Amino acid sequence: xxxxxxxxxxxxxxxxxxxxxxxxxxxxxxxxxxxxxxxxxxxxxxxxxxxxxxxxxxxxxxxxxxxxxxxxxxxxxxxxxxxxxxxxxxxxxxxxxxxxx
Amino acid sequence: xxxxxxxxxxxxxxxxxxxxxxxxxxxxxxxxxxxxxxxxxxxxxxxxxxxxxxxxxxxxxxxxxxxxxxxxxxxxxxxxxxxxxxxxxxxxxxxxxxxxxxxxxxxxxxxxxxxxxxxxxxxxxxxxxxxxxxxxxxxxxxxxxxxxxxxxxxxxxxxxxxxxxxxxxxxxxxxxxxxxxxxxxxxxxxxxxxxxxxxxxxxxxxxxxxxxxxxxxxxxxxxxxxxxxxxxxxxxxxxxxxxxxxxxxxxxxxxxxxxxxxxxxxxxxxxxxxxxxxxxxxxxxxxxxxxxxxxxxxxxxxxxxxxxxxxxxxxxxxxxxxx
Numbered sequence: 001x002x003x004x005x006x007x008x009x010x011x012x013x014x015x016x017x018x019x020x021x022x023x024x025x026x027x028x029x030x031x032x033x034x035x036x037x038x039x040x041x042x043x044x045x046x047x048x049x050x051x052x053x054x055x056x057x058x059x060x061x062x063x064x065x066x067x068x069x070x071x072x073x074x075x076x077x078x079x080x081x082x083x084x085x086x087x088x089x090x091x092x093x094x095x096x097x098x099x100x101x
Numbered sequence: 102x103x104x105x106x107x108x109x110x111x112x113x114x115x116x117x118x119x120x121x122x123x124x125x126x127x128x129x130x131x132x133x134x135x136x137x138x139x140x141x142x143x144x145x146x147x148x149x150x151x152x153x154x155x156x157x158x159x160x161x162x163x164x165x166x167x168x169x170x171x172x173x174x175x176x177x178x179x180x181x182x183x184x185x186x187x188x189x190x191x192x193x194x195x196x197x198x199x200x201x202x203x204x205x206x207x208x209x210x211x212x213x214x215x216x217x218x219x220x221x222x223x224x225x226x227x228x229x230x231x232x233x234x235x236x237x238x239x240x241x242x243x244x245x246x247x248x249x250x251x252x253x254x255x256x257x258x259x260x261x262x263x264x265x266x267x268x269x270x271x272x273x274x275x276x277x278x279x280x281x282x283x284x285x286x287x288x289x290x291x292x293x294x295x296x297x298x299x300x301x302x303x304x305x306x307x308x309x310x311x312x313x314x315x316x317x318x319x320x321x322x323x324x325x326x327x328x329x330x331x332x333x334x335x336x337x338x339x340x341x342x343x344x345x346x347x348x349x350x351x352x353x354x355x356x357x358x359x360x361x362x363x364x365x366x367x368x369x370x371x372x373x374x375x376x377x378x379x380x381x382x383x384x385x386x387x388x389x390x391x392x393x394x395x396x397x398x399x400x401x402x403x404x405x406x407x408x409x410x411x412x413x414x415x416x417x418x419x420x421x422x423x424x
Contacts, residue, residue: 016383038136
């Protein structure tokens with residue numbers, strides 16, 4: 001079956017940053033995104049997500065898009081995060097329906 | 102007498118559930134309240150508090166008499182961070198962003214502290230003005246503005262998320278629920294109360310027990326962070342509530358509130374936010390240390406207020422009013 005190359009960006013950020021991130025992603029022209037809330041994990045900033053209070057939990061934002069839009073999202077995410085916490089990764093993926101992304 | 106009242110407060114199911122959470126957290130039990138359930142509980146608590154305030158407003162028919170109280174609430178929330186900031190910054194030498202963020206937490210309020218105090222007053226058979234709930238809603242967010250001002254004063258840093266923050270201050274979820282609940286309660290009055298009372302009134306304390314269990318777990322998990330805090334900061338977390346409560350006492354007396362009203366206003370001033378303000382501070386003042394503001398507000402000030410604070414402020418209010 002024919003597949004098409006796209007970029008997948010995964011952003012793990014504090015839930016406080018969710019709405020500025022989504023606004024930024026919308027502004028880049030990305031056709032959509034997926035969000036998973038209430039993640040549990042541990043990193044250099046300690047354990048996260050075990051506390052239900054205080055918006056301390058992280059969220060995962062997944063965007064699949066063209067390389068041009070991926071660049072815009074990467075730049076935008078750095079602008080929003082500054083030197084704050086956040087894990088941003090990019091990978092190459094294959095999609096079935098090119099016109100969706 | 103005061104000791105009696107304090108003992109009744111300490112041995113209530115609410116406080117004991119909090120202690121159970123503390124113990125479970127301390128022994129690293131796998132007990133956990135899932136985040137969506139804790140969020141659901143806090144939605145329930147806020148809507149219930151709003152509705153109850155609205156029903157008592159509908160019954161008493163206040164009106165413009167409440168206006169000075171609402172202005173005072175906004176003023177307290179805006180101004181209380183100032184002495185907190187001055188002490189943290191110049192007394193303890195805390196860095197500017199963290200001092201500003203902590204100060205913002207102490208200007209805002211804790212809804213669970215308020216609910217626990219309300220439950221305590223009900224147990225003592227003491228009522229309060231319905232519009233106190235509107236004061237709760239109004240005190241929730243102005244402190245965020247003061248905190249951001251303090252953090253950015255004299256720096257060239259401008260805010261990158263101004264639009265989001267203004268929305269957060271004006272249309273914050275808890276503000277919407279408290280004010281919305283108040284309006285729904287006021288519009289529907291006694292008829293509305295009869296319709297939804299089994300859910301929003303009768304179950305209230307039980308839901309509050311579950312919520313306090315979760316806070317106990319959270320506080321226990323913060324135990325490690327607590328040991329890393331400087332003694333001066335912990336002293337601040339214990340001293341700021343009575344100082345702020347004194348401001349609430351003065352304001353309550355000036356407004357001519359009842360015994361229940363004065364006690365609740367003292368408690369609102371004394372309490373510190375741990376839901377609305379931390380989220381706003383993460384965005385607005387990312388350089389502030391969350392381990393300090395969350396730990397102070399949740400692990401120091403919250404337990405102090407619900408165990409010793411409630412009976413203490415009640416006793417002082419009763420003495421001041423000569424009741």
